[in-house]
Amino acid sequence: MGENDDGIFMERRNDALVEKLSGKVAALKKITIAIGDDVREQNRLLNEMETDFDASKGLLGLTMRKLDRVAKTGGKHLTSELFSTKMMPSLDLWAHADVPWELQAMQESLRQRFLRLFQC
Numbered sequence: 718m719g720e721n722d723d724g725i726f727m728e729r730r731n732d733a734l735v736e737k738l739s740g741k742v743a744a745l746k747k748i749t750i751a752i753g754d755d756v757r758e759q760n761r762l763l764n765e766m767e768t769d770f771d772a773s774k775g776l777l778g779l780t781m782r783k784l785d786r787v788a789k790t791g792g793k794h795l796t797s798e799l800f801s802t803k804m805m806p807s808l809d810l811w812a813h814a815d816v817p818w819e820l821q822a823m824q825e826s827l828r829q830r831f832l833r834l835f836q837c
């Protein structure tokens with residue numbers, strides 16, 4: 718009988734160890750799946766970043782080519798055109814805005830500086 722009891726004890730112990738090992742395997746499986754999901758998500762984000770960087774690189778290259786062209790031509794015509802079409806109307810609106818008399822002198826001074834700078 719003692720030998721039979723030892724066999725039952727060992728079998729129960731083995732069953733408990735197998736159950737414990739099965740729990741650890743299941744936990745490792747969950748972790749592995751989570752790591753795989755995370756890797757796929759990070760790869761997706763990296764691909765999006767690559768696309769964004771490519772777009773930025775193209776835009777930056779275009780801007781640099783335009784700036785190079787402006788630098789080669791001296792940029793006077795473009796600067797004058799930019800000032801006359803974009804800045805001057807804003808300054809005129811600001812100059813005619815209803816502002817306290819203390820700011821009027823500053824407005825006129827700024828307007829004169831822009832006019833001298835761009836010789837319009």
